[in-house]
Amino acid sequence: MSETPAEPAPSTLRAAVWLLFAEAAGMVVLTAYLVYELLTVEAVDTTSGLLLAVFAAFGALALFLIGRALGQGRAGARGPGIVLQLMLCAVGxxxxxxxxxxxxxxxxxxxxxxxxxxxxxxxxRALGVG
Known part of the structure; x- marks a missing residue:
């Protein structure tokens, strides 16, 4: 029983995965900064600061999970990945x-x-879409 090795992902998909991981790392740094600010600065609204830090942490997790799913060839992760990138454009x-x-x-x-x-x-082609 010999299995044929899986075809390597194309460079476009690999680059997308690594950039998603880089964005996730950036969001982790942002989350750490927000937590630091929350703990060290006298905040006017602690609840809002905490919610912002939690939102950033969930963003980092989402980017990581989407990058991992795309790296595994799961086509269903592409839609949420595009939505997050369009949200990034709005932030920009x-x-x-x-x-x-x-x-x-x-x-x-x-x-x-x-x-x-x-x-x-x-x-x-790598994701088996269209």
Missing amino acids: YYMIQGGLAWLGALLIALGLLLCGLMLAPASN
């Missing part, structure tokens, strides 16, 4: 409006790049 837009144009443009570019990688024909 509001950062531009708020005066952080360089960071907002970077986030929009990252979100669009990841959407493109996940929707690339090679990624579609």
